[in-house]
Amino acid sequence: MFAINPTDPAPIWRQIEEGVRRMIALGALQPGASVPSVRDLAKDLRVNPNTVARAYQRLTEGGVLAVKRGEGTYVADEPALPRKTERNEALRDAATRYASTAIAVGSELGDAVDEVEAAYERVVREHRRKA
């Protein structure tokens, strides 16, 4: 699936939530496809099942996943994307954080942009590989 970054200050359940959203956005998880059980994914990521359950629960509430109790969890038929406003807001926040650290370490704008392009392609490639 994807990897958990222990050095990332973000909570693990949020990293899982975002990871699933990435997989769906990139087509590595198609609508209707089944996602690993909480126990399986927890074992895969070396993480507690409760942590995975929390991420799945949030994704279900958000309309991204659909639960068939006792059977499994699946990608929703029409996985809900964040509203345009929320998406822009999230992107803006993330961009601000990135720009802040780029400046803090003494990087020029050009370098920062180059690094983003490289990272974007890298992440896409990484997910396509496992699709």
Next chain:
Amino acid sequence: MFAINPTDPAPIWRQIEEGVRRMIALGALQPGASVPSVRDLAKDLRVNPNTVARAYQRLTEGGVLAVKRGEGTYVADEPALPRKTERNEALRDAATRYASTAIAVGSELGDAVDEVEAAYERVVREHRRKA
């Protein structure tokens, strides 16, 4: 000085540390200039003095700040920049995180880059204003 983002999962002391580094990188804090006392900055940021002290201590250990005990804290005469390796690593990590969230919310590479450029200019302008 700068603002603390409560929604940022990064610890406050790290946000302060990074903020000071930004100010120096942008010239808003010149070498030899005095930085606010731990109590003043704590009051300004609505944060506990111990949290500021922790950030200052790290910056001092890193050669960015110089402490004159009983007198105050100053920007080092030659504030140490992160080594090229560390800088590239930090930038790469940050770029990966940014690209990941951009993809997760369904943004194209172009939008992600545009947002970074806007954020970069915004952060620079914000600091220049208070220099």
Next chain:
DNA sequence: CTTACTGTATTAGGTACCTAGTACAGAGAG
């Protein structure tokens, strides 16, 4: 039916972080 899987809920424990309060030593002004 039993067995084995699914998601969900609950409780308890540990760690990291932030807060609050207090105390101490060094430097400068009165």
Next chain:
DNA sequence: CTCTCTGTACTAGGTACCTAATACAGTAAG
């Protein structure tokens, strides 16, 4: 000298997060 500022150190408390262990209800296969 006293007074006031500086950074530093320590203890105690609370919250968020992750872990661990257990239990329960629903579904499917044997």
